[in-house]
Amino acid sequence: MQNEIPDDKLELIINNFCKLGSEQEHVEFKENINNEEIIAKTIVAIINSMTRQNIPRGYFIWGINDKTHEIVGTDFNPSSKKIGNEELELWLSKYIQPTPSLCFRKLEVDGKKVIVLVIHSNPLELVKFKNVAYIRIGANTRKLDEFPNIEKEVWKNIVERDYESITAKACLSKTEVISLLDFDTLYEMRKNNAPVERDALFDEAVRCGMVKDNYDTTFDITNFGALLYAKDINDFPSLKSKAIRIIHYKGETKLETKSEVRSKSGYIVEFNEMQKYVMEKTIDGEFIDNDGIRKIKYLYPRITIRELFANIIAHQDLTINTIQPMVEIYSNRIEFINPGIPLIPKDRFVDYPPQTRNIKITDELYKVGICERRGSGWDKIATEASEYGFSAPSLEITKDTTRIILTQHKTLFDMTNEERMWSIYIYACLLWVEKKYLTNALTRKLFNIPESNISTASSLLSQAVKSGLIVVFDEQSGTRSRKYLPKYAKQEG
Numbered sequence: 001m002q003n004e005i006p007d008d009k010l011e012l013i014i015n016n017f018c019k020l021g022s023e024q025e026h027v028e029f030k031e032n033i034n035n036e037e038i039i040a041k042t043i044v045a046i047i048n049s050m051t052r053q054n055i056p057r058g059y060f061i062w063g064i065n066d067k068t069h070e071i072v073g074t075d076f077n078p079s080s081k082k083i084g085n086e087e088l089e090l091w092l093s094k095y096i097q098p099t100p101s102l103c104f105r106k107l108e109v110d111g112k113k114v115i116v117l118v119i120h121s122n123p124l125e126l127v128k129f130k131n132v133a134y135i136r137i138g139a140n141t142r143k144l145d146e147f148p149n150i151e152k153e154v155w156k157n158i159v160e161r162d163y164e165s166i167t168a169k170a171c172l173s174k175t176e177v178i179s180l181l182d183f184d185t186l187y188e189m190r191k192n193n194a195p196v197e198r199d200a201l202f203d204e205a206v207r208c209g210m211v212k213d214n215y216d217t218t219f220d221i222t223n224f225g226a227l228l229y230a231k232d233i234n235d236f237p238s239l240k241s242k243a244i245r246i247i248h249y250k251g252e253t254k255l256e257t258k259s260e261v262r263s264k265s266g267y268i269v270e271f272n273e274m275q276k277y278v279m280e281k282t283i284d285g286e287f288i289d290n291d292g293i294r295k296i297k298y299l300y301p302r303i304t305i306r307e308l309f310a311n312i313i314a315h316q317d318l319t320i321n322t323i324q325p326m327v328e329i330y331s332n333r334i335e336f337i338n339p340g341i342p343l344i345p346k347d348r349f350v351d352y353p354p355q356t357r358n359i360k361i362t363d364e365l366y367k368v369g370i371c372e373r374r375g376s377g378w379d380k381i382a383t384e385a386s387e388y389g390f391s392a393p394s395l396e397i398t399k400d401t402t403r404i405i406l407t408q409h410k411t412l413f414d415m416t417n418e419e420r421m422w423s424i425y426i427y428a429c430l431l432w433v434e435k436k437y438l439t440n441a442l443t444r445k446l447f448n449i450p451e452s453n454i455s456t457a458s459s460l461l462s463q464a465v466k467s468g469l470i471v472v473f474d475e476q477s478g479t480r481s482r483k484y485l486p487k488y489a490k491q492e493g
Helices: 007-018 038-052 089-095 147-158 174-180 183-190 198-207 223-229 235-244 273-280 304-314 359-367 379-387 417-433 440-447 452-467 488-491
Strands: 027-030 057-062 102-108 111-121 134-137 139-142 166-171 209-214 220-221 245-249 257-262 281-287 294-298 327-331 331-341 394-397 403-409 470-472 484-486
Touching: 007 057, 007 102, 027 038, 038 057, 038 111, 038 134, 038 139, 038 147, 089 102, 134 147, 166 223, 174 198, 174 220, 183 198, 183 223, 183 417, 198 209, 209 245, 220 223, 223 235, 223 359, 245 273, 273 304, 273 327, 281 379, 304 331, 304 359, 304 394, 304 403, 379 417, 394 417, 417 440, 417 452, 417 470, 417 484, 440 452, 452 470, 452 484, 470 488, 484 488
Parallel strands: 027 057, 245 327
Antiparallel strands: 057 111, 102 111, 134 139, 166 220, 209 220, 245 257, 281 294, 327 331, 331 403, 394 403, 470 484
Protein backbone atom coordinates (compact mmCIF):
# COMPACT_ATOMS: atom_id res chain seq x y z
CA MET A 1 0.00 0.00 0.00
CA GLN A 2 1.19 3.50 -0.91
CA ASN A 3 3.34 5.03 1.84
CA GLU A 4 2.04 2.54 4.43
CA ILE A 5 2.55 3.71 8.00
CA PRO A 6 3.83 1.12 10.53
CA ASP A 7 1.35 0.20 13.28
CA ASP A 8 3.46 1.66 16.09
CA LYS A 9 3.86 4.96 14.26
CA LEU A 10 0.15 5.06 13.40
CA GLU A 11 -0.74 4.50 17.06
CA LEU A 12 1.53 7.39 18.03
CA ILE A 13 -0.16 9.60 15.44
CA ILE A 14 -3.61 8.77 16.83
CA ASN A 15 -2.56 9.49 20.41
CA ASN A 16 -1.11 12.84 19.37
CA PHE A 17 -4.30 13.79 17.52
CA CYS A 18 -6.32 12.96 20.64
CA LYS A 19 -4.25 15.41 22.66
CA LEU A 20 -5.21 18.31 20.39
CA GLY A 21 -7.93 20.65 21.58
CA SER A 22 -9.97 20.33 18.40
CA GLU A 23 -10.21 18.22 15.27
CA GLN A 24 -8.01 19.29 12.39
CA GLU A 25 -9.40 19.81 8.92
CA HIS A 26 -7.57 16.70 7.72
CA VAL A 27 -8.72 14.53 10.66
CA GLU A 28 -12.18 13.22 11.56
CA PHE A 29 -13.11 11.34 14.78
CA LYS A 30 -16.23 9.16 15.03
CA GLU A 31 -17.30 6.32 17.27
CA ASN A 32 -19.49 4.10 15.12
CA ILE A 33 -20.80 6.11 12.18
CA ASN A 34 -21.88 3.72 9.45
CA ASN A 35 -23.62 5.94 6.88
CA GLU A 36 -21.81 5.57 3.56
CA GLU A 37 -22.95 8.99 2.26
CA ILE A 38 -21.53 10.80 5.29
CA ILE A 39 -18.34 8.74 5.06
CA ALA A 40 -17.91 9.58 1.36
CA LYS A 41 -18.58 13.32 1.79
CA THR A 42 -16.15 13.47 4.71
CA ILE A 43 -13.42 11.72 2.70
CA VAL A 44 -13.87 14.17 -0.19
CA ALA A 45 -13.84 17.13 2.19
CA ILE A 46 -10.64 15.90 3.84
CA ILE A 47 -8.88 15.38 0.49
CA ASN A 48 -9.78 18.85 -0.81
CA SER A 49 -8.74 20.38 2.53
CA MET A 50 -5.39 18.62 2.26
CA THR A 51 -4.95 20.07 -1.23
CA ARG A 52 -5.75 23.53 0.13
CA GLN A 53 -3.20 23.19 2.95
CA ASN A 54 -0.57 21.11 1.08
CA ILE A 55 -0.91 18.20 3.51
CA PRO A 56 -0.15 14.77 1.99
CA ARG A 57 -2.29 12.54 4.28
CA GLY A 58 -5.54 12.75 6.18
CA TYR A 59 -7.27 10.44 8.66
CA PHE A 60 -10.82 9.23 9.31
CA ILE A 61 -10.72 7.46 12.68
CA TRP A 62 -13.47 5.32 14.21
CA GLY A 63 -13.38 4.56 17.94
CA ILE A 64 -12.73 8.08 19.26
CA ASN A 65 -15.33 10.40 20.75
CA ASP A 66 -15.41 13.50 18.58
CA LYS A 67 -16.22 15.76 21.57
CA THR A 68 -13.87 14.51 24.28
CA HIS A 69 -11.23 12.84 22.01
CA GLU A 70 -11.36 9.87 24.35
CA ILE A 71 -10.47 6.49 22.84
CA VAL A 72 -13.68 4.47 23.34
CA GLY A 73 -13.39 1.74 20.70
CA THR A 74 -15.74 0.97 17.81
CA ASP A 75 -18.00 -1.71 16.36
CA PHE A 76 -17.54 -0.38 12.84
CA ASN A 77 -16.14 -2.95 10.42
CA PRO A 78 -15.41 -1.61 6.91
CA SER A 79 -14.85 -5.07 5.43
CA SER A 80 -18.41 -6.18 6.32
CA LYS A 81 -20.10 -2.91 5.36
CA LYS A 82 -22.28 -3.41 2.23
CA ILE A 83 -24.19 -0.98 0.04
CA GLY A 84 -26.47 -3.27 -1.88
CA ASN A 85 -24.13 -5.99 -3.06
CA GLU A 86 -21.07 -3.72 -3.11
CA GLU A 87 -18.38 -3.56 -0.47
CA LEU A 88 -17.73 -0.15 1.04
CA GLU A 89 -14.33 0.41 -0.59
CA LEU A 90 -15.65 -0.52 -4.03
CA TRP A 91 -18.65 1.75 -3.58
CA LEU A 92 -16.45 4.64 -2.48
CA SER A 93 -14.15 4.19 -5.49
CA LYS A 94 -17.23 4.22 -7.75
CA TYR A 95 -18.79 7.44 -6.50
CA ILE A 96 -15.73 9.45 -5.45
CA GLN A 97 -13.92 10.82 -8.48
CA PRO A 98 -11.09 10.77 -9.21
CA THR A 99 -10.76 7.51 -7.29
CA PRO A 100 -8.92 8.26 -4.05
CA SER A 101 -6.07 6.33 -2.50
CA LEU A 102 -7.59 4.86 0.67
CA CYS A 103 -6.31 2.35 3.18
CA PHE A 104 -8.41 0.97 6.06
CA ARG A 105 -6.34 -0.11 9.06
CA LYS A 106 -7.41 -2.01 12.20
CA LEU A 107 -5.52 -1.26 15.40
CA GLU A 108 -5.77 -1.84 19.11
CA VAL A 109 -5.07 1.36 21.03
CA ASP A 110 -5.18 1.32 24.83
CA GLY A 111 -6.85 -2.07 24.62
CA LYS A 112 -9.67 -0.83 22.39
CA LYS A 113 -10.45 -1.50 18.73
CA VAL A 114 -9.82 1.47 16.45
CA ILE A 115 -10.37 1.68 12.69
CA VAL A 116 -8.23 4.18 10.80
CA LEU A 117 -8.81 5.20 7.21
CA VAL A 118 -5.54 6.68 5.90
CA ILE A 119 -6.37 9.07 3.06
CA HIS A 120 -3.71 10.13 0.58
CA SER A 121 -4.00 13.49 -1.10
CA ASN A 122 -4.82 14.08 -4.73
CA PRO A 123 -3.17 17.45 -5.31
CA LEU A 124 -3.58 17.42 -9.09
CA GLU A 125 -7.40 17.44 -9.25
CA LEU A 126 -10.49 18.59 -7.38
CA VAL A 127 -12.18 15.57 -5.79
CA LYS A 128 -15.97 15.14 -5.81
CA PHE A 129 -18.64 12.79 -4.49
CA LYS A 130 -21.47 12.31 -6.98
CA ASN A 131 -20.16 15.38 -8.84
CA VAL A 132 -20.19 17.63 -5.77
CA ALA A 133 -16.98 18.93 -4.15
CA TYR A 134 -16.81 19.25 -0.36
CA ILE A 135 -14.45 20.98 2.05
CA ARG A 136 -13.78 20.91 5.79
CA ILE A 137 -14.58 24.08 7.68
CA GLY A 138 -13.19 23.40 11.12
CA ALA A 139 -14.71 20.05 12.09
CA ASN A 140 -17.66 20.41 9.68
CA THR A 141 -18.13 19.12 6.13
CA ARG A 142 -19.58 21.71 3.72
CA LYS A 143 -20.08 22.13 -0.02
CA LEU A 144 -17.02 23.81 -1.50
CA ASP A 145 -18.98 26.17 -3.75
CA GLU A 146 -20.45 27.83 -0.63
CA PHE A 147 -16.99 29.28 0.05
CA PRO A 148 -15.68 30.93 -3.16
CA ASN A 149 -12.48 32.28 -1.58
CA ILE A 150 -11.56 28.87 -0.22
CA GLU A 151 -12.41 27.30 -3.58
CA LYS A 152 -9.94 29.71 -5.22
CA GLU A 153 -7.25 28.60 -2.75
CA VAL A 154 -7.85 24.93 -3.59
CA TRP A 155 -7.67 25.56 -7.34
CA LYS A 156 -4.56 27.70 -6.93
CA ASN A 157 -2.72 24.82 -5.27
CA ILE A 158 -3.91 22.39 -7.95
CA VAL A 159 -2.70 24.63 -10.78
CA GLU A 160 0.64 25.40 -9.12
CA ARG A 161 1.44 21.83 -8.17
CA ASP A 162 4.95 20.88 -9.30
CA TYR A 163 7.20 17.85 -9.46
CA GLU A 164 9.53 19.30 -6.84
CA SER A 165 6.78 19.21 -4.20
CA ILE A 166 5.89 15.55 -4.70
CA THR A 167 6.86 13.22 -1.86
CA ALA A 168 10.01 11.17 -2.41
CA LYS A 169 9.93 9.35 0.94
CA ALA A 170 7.03 9.44 3.36
CA CYS A 171 6.10 9.10 7.00
CA LEU A 172 9.47 9.71 8.61
CA SER A 173 10.49 10.81 12.05
CA LYS A 174 12.61 13.93 12.41
CA THR A 175 15.60 11.70 13.18
CA GLU A 176 15.02 9.67 10.01
CA VAL A 177 14.82 12.82 7.89
CA ILE A 178 18.12 14.04 9.31
CA SER A 179 19.73 10.66 8.60
CA LEU A 180 18.65 10.76 4.93
CA LEU A 181 19.44 14.39 4.02
CA ASP A 182 22.89 15.95 4.22
CA PHE A 183 22.23 18.81 6.63
CA ASP A 184 25.98 19.40 7.01
CA THR A 185 26.21 20.31 3.32
CA LEU A 186 23.05 22.41 3.57
CA TYR A 187 24.60 24.38 6.42
CA GLU A 188 27.97 24.84 4.73
CA MET A 189 26.42 25.93 1.44
CA ARG A 190 23.89 28.27 3.01
CA LYS A 191 25.97 29.95 5.71
CA ASN A 192 27.66 32.45 3.41
CA ASN A 193 24.81 33.07 1.00
CA ALA A 194 21.53 32.72 2.90
CA PRO A 195 22.67 32.13 6.48
CA VAL A 196 20.59 29.94 8.77
CA GLU A 197 21.60 28.86 12.27
CA ARG A 198 22.44 25.17 12.43
CA ASP A 199 19.75 24.54 15.07
CA ALA A 200 17.16 26.09 12.77
CA LEU A 201 18.12 24.09 9.68
CA PHE A 202 15.36 21.52 10.02
CA ASP A 203 12.70 24.22 10.33
CA GLU A 204 14.22 25.97 7.31
CA ALA A 205 14.07 22.71 5.32
CA VAL A 206 10.35 22.52 6.14
CA ARG A 207 9.76 26.20 5.39
CA CYS A 208 11.34 26.08 1.93
CA GLY A 209 9.69 22.78 0.94
CA MET A 210 12.50 20.23 1.17
CA VAL A 211 10.59 18.54 3.97
CA LYS A 212 6.82 18.42 4.58
CA ASP A 213 5.33 18.51 8.04
CA ASN A 214 2.37 16.11 7.97
CA TYR A 215 0.99 17.55 11.21
CA ASP A 216 0.75 14.05 12.64
CA THR A 217 4.27 13.78 14.17
CA THR A 218 5.67 12.53 10.85
CA PHE A 219 7.46 14.22 7.96
CA ASP A 220 7.92 13.59 4.23
CA ILE A 221 11.01 14.36 2.17
CA THR A 222 10.06 15.96 -1.14
CA ASN A 223 11.66 15.43 -4.53
CA PHE A 224 13.13 18.90 -4.12
CA GLY A 225 14.90 18.03 -0.89
CA ALA A 226 16.08 14.60 -2.03
CA LEU A 227 17.32 15.69 -5.45
CA LEU A 228 19.55 18.39 -3.97
CA TYR A 229 20.59 17.07 -0.55
CA ALA A 230 20.18 13.28 -0.41
CA LYS A 231 23.10 11.53 1.27
CA ASP A 232 22.38 8.53 -0.95
CA ILE A 233 20.00 8.86 -3.91
CA ASN A 234 19.38 5.10 -3.75
CA ASP A 235 17.37 5.73 -0.59
CA PHE A 236 14.78 7.30 -2.90
CA PRO A 237 13.87 4.65 -5.52
CA SER A 238 11.66 6.99 -7.59
CA LEU A 239 14.63 9.33 -8.16
CA LYS A 240 17.31 6.85 -9.26
CA SER A 241 16.82 7.88 -12.90
CA LYS A 242 17.67 11.48 -11.99
CA ALA A 243 21.29 10.67 -11.08
CA ILE A 244 23.78 12.40 -13.38
CA ARG A 245 25.72 9.96 -15.54
CA ILE A 246 29.21 10.96 -16.70
CA ILE A 247 30.84 8.89 -19.47
CA HIS A 248 34.41 9.36 -20.69
CA TYR A 249 35.00 7.95 -24.19
CA LYS A 250 38.38 7.13 -25.68
CA GLY A 251 37.91 8.93 -28.99
CA GLU A 252 35.39 11.04 -30.89
CA THR A 253 32.73 8.30 -30.90
CA LYS A 254 30.98 6.03 -28.38
CA LEU A 255 32.85 2.93 -29.56
CA GLU A 256 35.11 2.63 -26.51
CA THR A 257 34.43 3.81 -22.96
CA LYS A 258 37.36 4.71 -20.73
CA SER A 259 35.38 5.32 -17.53
CA GLU A 260 31.89 5.97 -16.26
CA VAL A 261 30.44 7.30 -12.99
CA ARG A 262 27.02 8.22 -11.65
CA SER A 263 26.22 10.76 -9.02
CA LYS A 264 25.42 9.01 -5.75
CA SER A 265 24.15 11.91 -3.67
CA GLY A 266 22.01 15.00 -4.15
CA TYR A 267 23.04 17.44 -6.86
CA ILE A 268 24.36 20.09 -4.48
CA VAL A 269 26.09 17.54 -2.23
CA GLU A 270 28.08 16.19 -5.17
CA PHE A 271 28.26 19.30 -7.36
CA ASN A 272 31.95 20.06 -6.85
CA GLU A 273 32.96 16.41 -7.20
CA MET A 274 31.17 16.08 -10.53
CA GLN A 275 32.93 19.16 -11.88
CA LYS A 276 36.26 17.90 -10.58
CA TYR A 277 35.78 14.55 -12.33
CA VAL A 278 35.16 16.25 -15.70
CA MET A 279 38.10 18.64 -15.32
CA GLU A 280 40.45 15.76 -14.43
CA LYS A 281 39.44 14.00 -17.65
CA THR A 282 40.26 17.07 -19.73
CA ILE A 283 43.78 17.95 -18.56
CA ASP A 284 46.01 19.39 -21.29
CA GLY A 285 49.38 19.30 -19.55
CA GLU A 286 51.06 21.73 -17.14
CA PHE A 287 52.59 25.20 -17.27
CA ILE A 288 54.67 27.53 -15.09
CA ASP A 289 52.89 30.78 -14.20
CA ASN A 290 54.54 34.19 -13.76
CA ASP A 291 55.31 33.40 -10.14
CA GLY A 292 57.11 30.20 -11.06
CA ILE A 293 54.30 27.99 -9.77
CA ARG A 294 53.47 24.83 -11.70
CA LYS A 295 49.80 24.72 -12.67
CA ILE A 296 47.56 22.35 -14.57
CA LYS A 297 46.24 23.40 -17.97
CA TYR A 298 42.74 22.27 -18.87
CA LEU A 299 41.11 21.92 -22.28
CA TYR A 300 37.98 23.74 -21.15
CA PRO A 301 37.35 26.76 -18.94
CA ARG A 302 36.26 25.80 -15.43
CA ILE A 303 33.50 28.43 -15.24
CA THR A 304 31.93 27.09 -18.43
CA ILE A 305 31.89 23.53 -17.09
CA ARG A 306 30.35 24.76 -13.84
CA GLU A 307 27.62 26.70 -15.62
CA LEU A 308 26.77 23.79 -17.91
CA PHE A 309 26.43 21.45 -14.92
CA ALA A 310 24.13 23.95 -13.24
CA ASN A 311 22.15 24.21 -16.49
CA ILE A 312 21.34 20.50 -16.79
CA ILE A 313 20.34 20.38 -13.12
CA ALA A 314 18.13 23.46 -13.16
CA HIS A 315 16.43 23.08 -16.54
CA GLN A 316 15.80 19.36 -16.94
CA ASP A 317 12.23 18.13 -17.32
CA LEU A 318 11.92 16.07 -14.16
CA THR A 319 8.69 14.42 -15.32
CA ILE A 320 10.64 12.44 -17.94
CA ASN A 321 11.88 9.21 -16.33
CA THR A 322 13.24 7.45 -19.41
CA ILE A 323 16.17 9.83 -19.92
CA GLN A 324 18.66 10.87 -17.27
CA PRO A 325 20.92 13.93 -17.27
CA MET A 326 24.28 13.03 -18.80
CA VAL A 327 27.72 14.41 -19.49
CA GLU A 328 29.64 12.73 -22.33
CA ILE A 329 33.36 13.48 -22.65
CA TYR A 330 34.92 12.85 -26.06
CA SER A 331 38.46 13.52 -27.20
CA ASN A 332 37.34 16.67 -29.07
CA ARG A 333 34.22 17.85 -27.23
CA ILE A 334 31.96 17.57 -24.19
CA GLU A 335 28.20 17.11 -24.49
CA PHE A 336 25.76 18.01 -21.73
CA ILE A 337 22.36 16.33 -22.15
CA ASN A 338 19.25 16.90 -20.11
CA PRO A 339 15.72 15.51 -20.52
CA GLY A 340 13.19 17.96 -21.94
CA ILE A 341 13.26 20.80 -24.43
CA PRO A 342 13.97 24.46 -23.56
CA LEU A 343 11.15 26.78 -22.52
CA ILE A 344 12.67 29.57 -24.62
CA PRO A 345 13.60 29.63 -28.32
CA LYS A 346 17.02 28.26 -29.22
CA ASP A 347 18.12 31.55 -30.76
CA ARG A 348 17.17 33.58 -27.65
CA PHE A 349 19.28 31.81 -25.01
CA VAL A 350 21.49 34.84 -24.44
CA ASP A 351 19.10 37.61 -23.43
CA TYR A 352 15.60 36.17 -23.15
CA PRO A 353 13.90 36.62 -19.75
CA PRO A 354 14.83 33.55 -17.68
CA GLN A 355 12.30 30.72 -17.45
CA THR A 356 12.54 27.42 -15.65
CA ARG A 357 10.40 24.40 -14.90
CA ASN A 358 12.04 23.87 -11.53
CA ILE A 359 11.59 27.07 -9.56
CA LYS A 360 12.52 25.65 -6.14
CA ILE A 361 15.68 23.95 -7.43
CA THR A 362 16.79 27.05 -9.33
CA ASP A 363 16.14 29.22 -6.28
CA GLU A 364 18.21 26.93 -4.06
CA LEU A 365 21.07 26.87 -6.58
CA TYR A 366 20.98 30.66 -6.41
CA LYS A 367 20.96 30.71 -2.60
CA VAL A 368 24.07 28.54 -2.39
CA GLY A 369 25.91 30.47 -5.09
CA ILE A 370 25.86 27.84 -7.84
CA CYS A 371 23.85 29.87 -10.33
CA GLU A 372 22.32 33.31 -10.69
CA ARG A 373 18.61 33.92 -10.45
CA ARG A 374 18.52 36.32 -13.38
CA GLY A 375 19.48 33.62 -15.83
CA SER A 376 22.90 34.85 -16.88
CA GLY A 377 24.42 31.38 -17.06
CA TRP A 378 24.28 31.12 -20.85
CA ASP A 379 25.66 34.64 -21.17
CA LYS A 380 28.67 33.55 -19.07
CA ILE A 381 29.17 30.41 -21.13
CA ALA A 382 29.04 32.23 -24.46
CA THR A 383 31.22 35.12 -23.23
CA GLU A 384 33.91 32.80 -21.93
CA ALA A 385 33.84 30.82 -25.16
CA SER A 386 34.51 33.97 -27.19
CA GLU A 387 37.25 35.14 -24.80
CA TYR A 388 39.05 31.80 -24.94
CA GLY A 389 38.76 31.45 -28.71
CA PHE A 390 36.14 28.70 -28.60
CA SER A 391 33.26 28.47 -31.00
CA ALA A 392 29.98 29.22 -29.23
CA PRO A 393 28.47 26.08 -27.67
CA SER A 394 25.96 24.57 -30.06
CA LEU A 395 22.49 23.31 -29.21
CA GLU A 396 20.72 20.23 -30.52
CA ILE A 397 17.09 19.88 -29.54
CA THR A 398 14.99 16.77 -30.12
CA LYS A 399 11.45 16.03 -29.02
CA ASP A 400 12.54 15.13 -25.50
CA THR A 401 16.18 16.19 -24.97
CA THR A 402 18.42 19.23 -25.06
CA ARG A 403 22.08 18.70 -25.93
CA ILE A 404 24.70 21.43 -25.44
CA ILE A 405 27.97 20.72 -27.24
CA LEU A 406 31.20 22.39 -26.15
CA THR A 407 34.07 21.84 -28.58
CA GLN A 408 37.76 22.32 -27.97
CA HIS A 409 39.58 25.39 -29.23
CA LYS A 410 39.48 25.65 -33.01
CA THR A 411 40.94 28.10 -35.44
CA LEU A 412 38.62 29.81 -37.89
CA PHE A 413 39.60 27.37 -40.61
CA ASP A 414 39.05 24.33 -38.37
CA MET A 415 35.47 25.35 -37.73
CA THR A 416 32.58 24.21 -39.85
CA ASN A 417 30.64 26.98 -41.54
CA GLU A 418 27.74 26.28 -39.20
CA GLU A 419 30.03 26.81 -36.20
CA ARG A 420 31.30 30.11 -37.63
CA MET A 421 27.79 31.42 -38.28
CA TRP A 422 26.52 30.37 -34.86
CA SER A 423 29.53 31.99 -33.14
CA ILE A 424 28.91 35.25 -35.02
CA TYR A 425 25.25 35.21 -34.04
CA ILE A 426 25.88 34.50 -30.34
CA TYR A 427 28.61 37.16 -30.23
CA ALA A 428 26.19 39.67 -31.77
CA CYS A 429 23.64 38.74 -29.08
CA LEU A 430 26.20 39.23 -26.29
CA LEU A 431 27.07 42.66 -27.65
CA TRP A 432 23.43 43.64 -27.96
CA VAL A 433 22.84 42.86 -24.28
CA GLU A 434 25.06 45.90 -23.68
CA LYS A 435 23.43 47.78 -26.57
CA LYS A 436 26.57 47.48 -28.65
CA TYR A 437 26.93 46.50 -32.28
CA LEU A 438 28.92 43.81 -34.03
CA THR A 439 31.52 45.23 -36.41
CA ASN A 440 34.19 44.01 -38.80
CA ALA A 441 36.86 44.79 -36.20
CA LEU A 442 35.08 42.83 -33.47
CA THR A 443 34.55 39.91 -35.84
CA ARG A 444 38.29 39.84 -36.52
CA LYS A 445 38.91 39.86 -32.78
CA LEU A 446 36.45 36.99 -32.28
CA PHE A 447 38.19 34.74 -34.80
CA ASN A 448 41.72 36.13 -34.33
CA ILE A 449 41.81 37.37 -37.91
CA PRO A 450 44.71 39.76 -38.70
CA GLU A 451 43.80 43.37 -39.55
CA SER A 452 45.31 42.86 -42.97
CA ASN A 453 42.56 40.37 -43.74
CA ILE A 454 39.49 42.57 -43.40
CA SER A 455 37.87 40.91 -46.40
CA THR A 456 37.64 37.57 -44.58
CA ALA A 457 35.64 39.15 -41.76
CA SER A 458 33.47 40.98 -44.29
CA SER A 459 32.75 37.74 -46.11
CA LEU A 460 31.76 36.00 -42.84
CA LEU A 461 29.44 38.86 -41.91
CA SER A 462 27.87 38.82 -45.35
CA GLN A 463 27.18 35.07 -45.01
CA ALA A 464 25.62 35.61 -41.57
CA VAL A 465 23.33 38.31 -43.00
CA LYS A 466 22.29 36.06 -45.90
CA SER A 467 21.55 33.22 -43.45
CA GLY A 468 19.18 35.51 -41.54
CA LEU A 469 21.08 35.36 -38.25
CA ILE A 470 22.13 39.02 -38.16
CA VAL A 471 20.96 42.19 -39.90
CA VAL A 472 22.69 45.38 -40.97
CA PHE A 473 21.91 48.36 -38.74
CA ASP A 474 23.28 51.09 -41.01
CA GLU A 475 23.07 49.94 -44.62
CA GLN A 476 24.36 53.24 -45.99
CA SER A 477 27.73 52.89 -44.28
CA GLY A 478 30.82 51.27 -45.80
CA THR A 479 31.71 47.63 -45.29
CA ARG A 480 34.48 48.31 -42.78
CA SER A 481 32.41 50.59 -40.53
CA ARG A 482 29.08 48.81 -40.92
CA LYS A 483 27.23 47.78 -37.72
CA TYR A 484 25.24 44.60 -37.22
CA LEU A 485 22.49 43.41 -34.90
CA PRO A 486 21.09 39.97 -34.08
CA LYS A 487 18.00 39.40 -36.18
CA TYR A 488 15.51 39.69 -33.30
CA ALA A 489 16.87 43.09 -32.17
CA LYS A 490 15.72 44.88 -35.29
CA GLN A 491 12.41 43.01 -35.31
CA GLU A 492 11.70 44.04 -31.72
CA GLY A 493 12.97 47.55 -32.26
